[in-house]
Amino acid sequence: xxxxxxxxxxxxxxxCIIVGIIIGAGIYEMAPAIAKGAYCWWGVMAIxxxxxxxxxxxxxxxxxxxxxxxxxxxxYVYLSRAYGRWAGYLFGWSQLTIIRPxxxxxxxxxxxxxxxxxxxxxGSLGSAYSQRIxxxxxxxxxxxINILGVKEGxxxxxxxxxxxxxxxxxxxxVAVIAPRSSVAAEEFEPLPLSLAMIFxxxxxxxxxxxxxxxAEVKNPRHNIVRALVLGTCAVMVIYLLVNGAFLYTLGYNxxxxxxxxxxxxxxTVFPEIGGRLISALVCISALGAVNGLIFTGARIxxxxxxxxxxxxxxxxWHRRRGTPAWALLVQGVIxxxxxxxxxxxxxxxxxxxxxxxxxxxxxxxxxxxxxxxxSSVERxxxxxxxxxxxxxxxxxxxxxxxxxxxYAYENKPESIFVLLGILLAGVFLYWLTEVRGSxxxxxxxxx
Numbered sequence: 284x285x286x287x288x289x290x291x292x293x294x295x296x297x298x299c300i301i302v303g304i305i306i307g308a309g310i311y312e313m314a315p316a317i318a319k320g321a322y323c324w325w326g327v328m329a330i331x332x333x334x335x336x337x338x339x340x341x342x343x344x345x346x347x348x349x350x351x352x353x354x355x356x357x358x359y360v361y362l363s364r365a366y367g368r369w370a371g372y373l374f375g376w377s378q379l380t381i382i383r384p385x386x387x388x389x390x391x392x393x394x395x396x397x398x399x400x401x402x403x404x405x406g407s408l409g410s411a412y413s414q415r416i417x418x419x420x421x422x423x424x425x426x427x428i429n430i431l432g433v434k435e436g437x438x439x440x441x442x443x444x445x446x447x448x449x450x451x452x453x454x455x456x457v458a459v460i461a462p463r464s465s466v467a468a469e470e471f472e473p474l475p476l477s478l479a480m481i482f483x484x485x486x487x488x489x490x491x492x493x494x495x496x497x498a499e500v501k502n503p504r505h506n507i508v509r510a511l512v513l514g515t516c517a518v519m520v521i522y523l524l525v526n527g528a529f530l531y532t533l534g535y536n537x538x539x540x541x542x543x544x545x546x547x548x549x550x551t552v553f554p555e556i557g558g559r560l561i562s563a564l565v566c567i568s569a570l571g572a573v574n575g576l577i578f579t580g581a582r583i584x585x586x587x588x589x590x591x592x593x594x595x596x597x598x599x600w601h602r603r604r605g606t607p608a609w610a611l612l613v614q615g616v617i618x619x620x621x622x623x624x625x626x627x628x629x630x631x632x633x634x635x636x637x638x639x640x641x642x643x644x645x646x647x648x649x650x651x652x653x654x655x656x657x658s659s660v661e662r663x664x665x666x667x668x669x670x671x672x673x674x675x676x677x678x679x680x681x682x683x684x685x686x687x688x689x690y691a692y693e694n695k696p697e698s699i700f701v702l703l704g705i706l707l708a709g710v711f712l713y714w715l716t717e718v719r720g721s722x723x724x725x726x727x728x729x730x
Contacts, residue, residue: 334487359375415623429606491511
């Protein structure tokens with residue numbers, strides 16, 4: 284029996300992973316803030332379109348790399364090939380210890396917040412505990428489903444993604460046919476355009492997730508590119524439709540000042556249950572993102588475990604279940620542990636943003652590096668518009684790194700030092716286990 288990944292993911296499965304992870308709760312949480320930085324109704328549509336286009340530029344670079352190396356691990360593989368084993372190791376270490384568990388915990392907190400709004404059996408006295416219970420339970424249950432098998436994980440993802448997309452399209456339909464909302468537009472303070480762009484690209488985040496499961500995609504030469512492009516473009520169309528519906532119903536000022544934009548858009552049709560319907564939809568959206576992050580994140584840990592002895596247990600593929608069971612389990616334990624320490628979604632963004640965009644930048648530059656370093660490797664797909672599209676996305680990443688560090692320094696400076704400490708710990712562990720270990724082994728061989 285094959286002790287490794289099998290090609291079980293169809294084009295539909297792969298696209299659902301991308302769409303399911305991108306469309307989390309950001310569209311509901313960030314739409315008004317983004318509108319505040321767009322200054323007018325057509326600016327809102329333009330900034331969402333530009334955000335989608337920039338994300339597509341990034342996806343094209345990842346598509347070339349993924350079709351060159353259709354293996355588990357995504358960035359881990361590409362960074363190792365471009366810069367050396369240390370770069371892949373540092374990426375895998377960062378994902379394992381904080382970035383991926385932090386992302387999972389952040390989306391689980393969103394799920395818990397809206398679930399608690401619908402049903403909080405512990406009341407106000409136990410609200411903090413109920414949020415942790417809901418968030419932790421979501422991670423435990425979805426991790427268990429993914430440990431059971433790839434089919435169970437992908438079917439769960441397909442179902443959650445289909446429901447959330449249908450729900451968003453239903454909001455669009457109701458908002459368009461409903462009378463204009465009577466919710467009064469309040470005064471609001473405009474935001475800088477640069478900050479609005481950061482929010483837009485955060486809401487589009489996740490388009491690269493499918494490359495982590497490249498070894499499980501059927502017909503990878505064609506379906507990897509198709510899934511990345513189809514998934515990113517589908518999300519861009521959905522986001523434009525949703526924001527168009529918000530603008531049609533609420534107007535620019537109403538969208539910018541809304542505290543619950545989706546609920547305000549359908550309040551005239553569902554005045555009694557509109558809030559609960561939206562809360563349920565946000566819960567499903569967040570669960571879809573959590574499941575997708577769990578599914579793909581474990582493949583990164585599996586890749587680093589398969590090549591580095593210190594993480595060897597993570598590189599074992601379960602014979603009967605056909606999943607990276609140990610990687611899923613360890614990832615879930617760390618994510619549940621973070622539930623006790625992370626206070627909100629914003630905390631996780633501040634905690635991880637600089638590292639996330641740093642690796643985006645390094646991987647996008649790897650497209651250029653590997654054109655020279657691995658020029659003989661077959662490329663079933665080459666980046667459209669190369670090198671312009673790749674360089675534009677690299678510039679965007681550099682801008683986001685600077686902006687996220689500046690924002691974190693002003694609002695939560697300790698997050699920078701914690702993140703730097705984790706990266707330095709990874710460098711030390713690599714030196715201790717890989718560099719020093721190989722020197723010792725060579726010395727023993729000479730003896």
